[in-house]
Amino acid sequence: MLLKRLEMNGFKSFADKMVIDFVPGTTAIVGPNGSGKSNITEAIRWVLGEQSAKSLRGGRMGDVIFAGSDTRKPINFAEVSLVFENEDRFLPLDYSEVSVTRRIFRNGDSDYLINKQSCRLKDIVDLFMDSGLGRESFSIISQGKIDEILNSKPEERRSIFEEAAGVLKYKHRKKQAENKLFETEENLNRVQDILYELEGQLEPLEIQASVAKDYLFQQEELEKFEVTLLVAEIEAFTEKIAIQKADFVKNGEILAAMQAEIKQEETQIYTQKKATG
Numbered sequence: 001m002l003l004k005r006l007e008m009n010g011f012k013s014f015a016d017k018m019v020i021d022f023v024p025g026t027t028a029i030v031g032p033n034g035s036g037k038s039n040i041t042e043a044i045r046w047v048l049g050e051q052s053a054k055s056l057r058g059g060r061m062g063d064v065i066f067a068g069s070d071t072r073k074p075i076n077f078a079e080v081s082l083v084f085e086n087e088d089r090f091l092p093l094d095y096s097e098v099s100v101t102r103r104i105f106r107n108g109d110s111d112y113l114i115n116k117q118s119c120r121l122k123d124i125v126d127l128f129m130d131s132g133l134g135r136e137s138f139s140i141i142s143q144g145k146i147d148e149i150l151n152s153k154p155e156e157r158r159s160i161f162e163e164a165a166g167v168l169k170y171k172h173r174k175k176q177a178e179n180k181l182f183e184t185e186e187n188l189n190r191v192q193d194i195l196y197e198l199e200g201q202l203e204p205l206e207i208q209a210s211v212a213k214d215y216l217f218q219q220e221e222l223e224k225f226e227v228t229l230l231v232a233e234i235e236a237f238t239e240k241i242a243i244q245k246a247d248f249v250k251n252g253e254i255l256a257a258m259q260a261e262i263k264q265e266e267t268q269i270y271t272q273k274k275a276t277g
Contacts, residue, residue: 001090004097005083010075011046012039015066047080047102049125062106079103091127100124129172 002024009017013036020029020040031037042056046064053061068074081101084091091098093114101113102124112119114127 001088002085003082004085005081006040006044007081007083008040008043008079010066010078011043011080012036012064012066012078014039014043015069015072015075043080044082047082047100048128049102049121051121061104061110062108065104065106077103077105093127100127 003022005022006020007017008014008019029037029040038057042050042064046056050056051061053059053063056064058064065078066072066075079101081099083097083099085096086093086098087096095115099113099115101111101116103111103113112121112124114123
């Protein structure tokens, strides 16, 4: 893996696009105080995922954007790209050239890209972990960093050797796995608490269910009796109506016979009156 190129646009003092080619051999950047040498180092740290504005000599992350000068207006974003030659596939990507880009805007929005494809900060951190170029690695040592290393605690120095030995990635994965196990255990505990609470509700729920089942059974039986009663009442009314119809017909016949008899008698009376008159 070879660092081929650094591209900066709007980062700190670099208002215009600046491209630095790292040619094979030794590349040194020299210049007087205030020329921006430290800004180049910070640009590399920033694109690799540095999250501390203080480490970049700023109060907040937006301070990395060119703030303007007497002759130039401020600009609205900063962008830095690192380009690596990856013919040996040292980086676990199937590309012969890998570019990593970080971009930030004044409104706080930010983007991370690998080969111009949007990604997460975690993807960049994982890509360079144990490569010697991670944001926590010691391939970039600024002023005062050596004293900090020499005066650090043994457990802090241990991370230096772990990074150099290539085991930091596996420790990081182990920590992630342990965190997931811890979260899973917490979830299991919550599930157990819920089960315990539900177990306390089982007996009352069983009683309620039994009452509900009995109610449904009784209601079904009641509906059967009501249907049977209704059918019996309908049959009784039907029979009664049939009897009344028969009586009505019979009474109609009697009435007709009586009317015929009355008419006959009236005819006889009329005949008798006419004969005597």
